[in-house]
Amino acid sequence: MGIDWTGQIGQFEATQVRYGDDPLPGQAAFRYQPGGRPVLISAPHGACHWRGNDWKFQDGFTAALAHVLASHTGAHALYTVRRIRPDPNYDDDCDYKRTLAKLLQDHSIRLVLDLHGARYDRSFGVALGTIDGRSCPAYEAGLIQAFMDQGFDPDQAYFLDRLAVNLPQYRGGALQRTVTRFVWEQCRVNAAQIELNAHLRIIPGHNANSLTFTPDPQRQRRAIEALINIVKAI
Structure with missing residues (x-):
């Protein structure tokens, strides 16, 4: 019998992540999970994040996904579990990126x-951003192949089976101080931004918001398998 990915991800999200709550006294808004492989899985938008003059919504279940992937592969992981300011994917002067830089070294x-x-209404199932190939030259081809091996392809007709690579809005940080850009430019480490459509991310029965779509556990499993294969290949 296979691993119950949705159960593990849903359980962690429900018990460990508090989207709109401040960090507990003396604790950070994010957690580090140590690993044994030279790969780190990051989820800076696992909870709400402050950008500009407002709180932005979380990317639901990304913290839980980072945790579960790291637990099963031995990767390191860094993910937010409480609301955080400033936005780690927008501002370089933040504890999340300082911690990340130290972990990489x-x-x-x-x-x-x-x-x-x-x-949920984006035109892809998975979007890979490598700043037009610059942030991840050593691994970009392998990342693409891992998703293609699981049926995600740039030429797929059905949108949830489509792998988008460096779409204008999803290039990983060509015009923004993202985590991917920070890791590549300032830490000199290969990095890729991976966007998962909500259909492939939200767990049925554990919805983060009121759902207007149907989650797709089968495609979610395929995306998880691709990510696992990527980590294990490094």
Whole structure:
């Protein structure tokens, strides 16, 4: 019998992540989960985040996904579990990125996978952003192949089976101080931003918001298998 991915992800999200709550006294808004592989999985939008003059919604279930992936692969993980300010994917002067930079150096990390969530009505199932190939030259081809091996392809007709690579809005940080850009430019480590459509991310029965769509556990499993294969190949 296979691993109950949806159960594990849903359980962690329900018990460990508080989207709109401030960090507990003396604690950070994010957690580090140590690993043994030279890969770090990041989820900076696991909870609400402050950008500009307002709180932005979380990318639901990305923190839980980072945790579960790291638990099953031995990757390191860094993810937000309480609301955080400033937005780690928009501002370089923040504790999340300072912690990330130290982890990359201390553990000789070779690849960062930065997980994010796209809306349910986007034109893809998975979007890979490598700043037009610059942020992840050593691994970009392998990332694409791992998703294609699971049926996600740029030429797929059905949108949830489509793998988008460096779409204008999803290039990983060409015009913004993202985690991917920070890791590549300032830490000199390969990094890729991975956006998962809400259909492939939200767990049925554990919805983060009022749902106007139907989650797709089968495609979610395929996306998880692709991510696992990426980590294990490094």
